[in-house]
Amino acid sequence: MNAMSALTWMEEELASLEEASLKRSLRESYTVPGSPGRMFRGTGSRSLLNLSANDYLGLSQHPAIIEAMREALLEEGLGAGASRLVTGNRKAYAKLEEAIAEWQNCEAALVFGSGYMANAGVIRSVVGRGDVVFSDQLNHASIVDGILMSRAELVRYRHLDMEHLEAMLHKHRDKRRKLIVTDAVFSMDGDQARLHELKLLKHEYGAMLMVDEAHSGGIYGRHGEGLCHELGVKDEVDIHIGTFSKAFGAYGAYVCGSRTLIDYLVNKARPLIYSTAMPPALLAGIAQALALVQQDHWRRERLGSAVRFFRSSLKKSGFLIPTGDSAIVPIIIGDNETALRFSAALEENGIAAVAIRPPSVPEGTARIRFSLSAAHTDKELRDAAARIRQVGLQFGVLGR
Structure with a gap:
């Protein structure tokens, strides 16, 4: 048995993951110098509001x-x-x-x-x-x-x-x-x-x-x-x-x-x-x-303000947002394919927000997981909430 045939089972499993919208791949991303709350995805792309990173206090480029x-x-x-x-x-x-x-x-x-x-x-x-x-x-x-x-x-x-x-x-x-x-x-x-x-x-x-x-x-x-x-x-x-x-x-x-x-x-x-x-x-x-x-106590204060503002904005847009005060704000989509399409639509609207799928979350609870940062401004978050609402209407997930 040659090496290629010994790994056939991997090809089959990858195909199964692809069919279930669970296959992962690596995508390059780039920092925006001086703007820790933003990022580039792919060569020559425009700047995106980064709502998927865990740089909660905006220190990554200090x-x-x-x-x-x-x-x-x-x-x-x-x-x-x-x-x-x-x-x-x-x-x-x-x-x-x-x-x-x-x-x-x-x-x-x-x-x-x-x-x-x-x-x-x-x-x-x-x-x-x-x-x-x-x-x-x-x-x-x-x-x-x-x-x-x-x-x-x-x-x-x-x-x-x-x-x-x-x-x-x-x-x-x-x-x-x-x-x-x-x-x-x-x-x-x-x-x-x-x-x-x-x-x-x-x-x-x-x-x-x-x-x-x-x-x-x-x-x-x-x-x-x-x-x-x-x-x-x-x-x-x-x-x-x-x-x-x-x-x-x-x-x-x-x-x-x-x-x-x-x-x-x-x-x-x-x-x-x-x-x-x-x-x-x-x-x-x-x-x-x-x-x-x-x-830098102000960073925690700024993050808290951003969290309250963003959660409130999404609720006003019609999303069911879990009660809490953490910088992690999930929108439950449900099926994997819709979550991927929702994420892609957000990127087209200038927002980097990755679809989270099983096994990272339980089956049937694929979601968009937003992560906020002290580096995000109220204007950025207000504009983001409006665009997220538009995508939510497009995919029929408002109120979930």
Whole structure:
């Protein structure tokens, strides 16, 4: 059997994905210098309003971040050259992790290469065979994959259903270790975890609690610490995860907690142990972004204003918008093909808003997921809402 015939099954599966309007492909996009809220799609295309990025605070092109990275690049070079436990643990790591721990008011912090690596690495480090993990049904794929790799038992509780979670906790009360894990703000719906109730259940059943602040870090809290801080439950969270790829406008992730937890992860977290350390210039840029997240309160205020304005505008246009205050605003379309056509029509009207389809969302809930930024102006959002309404009328999805 030659190599080509051995891969025939791939061609067949790709054809099935195409038929179901689920096939993905890569498209090039380009930044618009000086305009973090806009983008280009394809060579020679016109500028589009970017309503699909997670650059919530508009920091991705900040001059101070770029300058910090430039200086570090000239001093340190491009790559770290090895994993952190070999020779890649540059001084920028200690500086950044100390700053994160102080910001989060925790004993220690640890930086990972991405949010996926952090979730996968942490979960498989703290649980294993004989343990059980209780995961919200709509948690991010990196959480689910981390649980599967850990070989602990996965128990998915219905989304935000605390009665179901409690029933499952009671059923598995005698397991060796129990871990409750949740997103703070859910990436496809923009709703919030019930952190106060999770805190109570954690204590009642002797479980650990892990919260992923990917879409809430930098946005909630007095200095952008996240939803756990804003709701006053930070001290009840055993494992606090966050990313630099959303509100920070950069790349990477962090884990916060006790010194014991961080020391344990340094010895057990395989993505940390077996990955080359992050480029020093990137660490320097993240450190500058962290300073801006804490001091630029106006960015959170501007984002909050943009969110309220956009949600209100879509509701006035006739769309059924979920209640909430997050920067994630979904319009449920339903079938995959219509969602793709809706997205293409928006692009023709100057708006970049990608169709989100299964498996990223449950079957039958394909959607357009809008993400707002402090970089968006009221005029841009007002014009966008009007154009979205026109497309909604065209495809008959108003009121869904």
